[in-house]
Amino acid sequence: MKTDEKTLQRVYRMPFSAVYPHYVTKVEKKGRTKAELHQVIAWLTGFGDADVERHLAKETSFEEFFAEARLNPDAPLITGVVCGVRVEEIEDPVMRQLRYLDKLVDELARGRAVEKILRS
Template sequence: MITTPEHNERIAKMTFASVYPHYLAKVEKKGRTKEELHQVITWLTGFDEKQLQGLMDEKASFSDFFSKANVNPNAHLITGVICGYRIEEIENPLTKQVRYLDKLVDELAKGKKMEKILRSV
């Protein structure tokens, strides 16, 4: 499925703070922890707890969120389908980064081992 400019724009304007509670609920419902969620987010973005909270407090859009992130150089190893889109085929860099995050959260919720999620194996 190809992303449209409208889809990319909608994702860019969405705030991290509006999506974060859904990420947290998803992983906690499956027996994972907030700490594990933050470990995954930190691996992808380089943000520590204080920075994450600051971005949520300022209601940073995903565009702002990822423009301030130091995206992990191994993020390109995140592949597969998430939300109906094959990550490797997404051309818009920001949309791809958001889908990387979605995929990591999904893998955490599905019970994958942290070493596999963080692409360290």
């Protein structure tokens, strides 16, 4: 699926720190923990807690966030629908990586076991 240029530019510039609190709220409302969220983020990006905090403090854009990430080689195993779009059909790499993260957060919030979320 091709995403229009205006949307891509908006998402590229969006700070990770603008979305992160929503991730925390979403998982905590469903009885999951911030530590589990960080475990999912670490699996996908290779970022530890200190890295996440640094990106939050710097207000790193999603484009910069994923440019610095060491994406897990099993990330392409993340499939399904997020926001009405099939993750595996997204053409733009940054948008696809962002949707990978959204999908993992959704699975965590839905109560899926962390061991199953962390595909391998």
